[in-house]
Amino acid sequence: MDEAIRSPQIMVVDDDQDTVAILAHHLQREGFVPITANSGAQCLKLVHENEVDVILLDLMMPDMDGFQVVKALKDSPETAEIPIIMITARDDMDARAEGMRLGVSDFLAKPVFRRQLASRIRAQLEVVETSRSASAAMDRLEAARKNRSQ
Template sequence: MSEKILVVDDDIDSLKLIGLMLQRQGYEVIAANTGGQALARVHNDHPDLIILDVMMPDMNGYEVCKRLRTNPDTQSIPIIMFTAKTLIDDKVAGFEAGADDYLTKPTHPAE
């Protein structure tokens, strides 16, 4: 059974690209394009890892991350913020929200 990764991004093209790269590496990919969808997918699909965009229309990635970290059922799932927000303050906000890592777009597949 392959590891399951939830990719959350409101940009459908980014969602498809990231999903394809991960599937080629043998991961099972599930997707969400809003913060609300992400929370539902986490509870329904129990991913092993979450790759989370910050800027989304209904609920930003920081809020999604905070909610996951305060829930005992989801607090231990690793979360990688993957976003175009590149300022130090943005990264600090990601880590303060509970992210395990913070990558900025665009990125190289090796990252």
């Protein structure tokens, strides 16, 4: 599919089925394609099978908490650049500080409102696009510099 017309794919990771369903519904209403996972392990599997643009990640999950998932994602070159928005009922400064240290891009406290969610996702997509554009521009400048020096 043409990258320019592909709807952004947003992964929702939460052990609570109702939360996953609500967030997936919000995403669809905003024109995003939801990909859902009910655990950290399932997230780590699905992220390698899909083209994920942003991950919405619950902090408090059994077996593997959100911080462990972030660490695993950031440790892998294939997933390190995917923006992660932590969505949690635990909205305290220690959790935010630890998340930012690990590489979380943004935080949203539960309950999440559709328009707020959409604007935060779009902001992360813009950051990624700006970074890609800047990287491409730097590559072109470097190529031009090399051509001139030859």
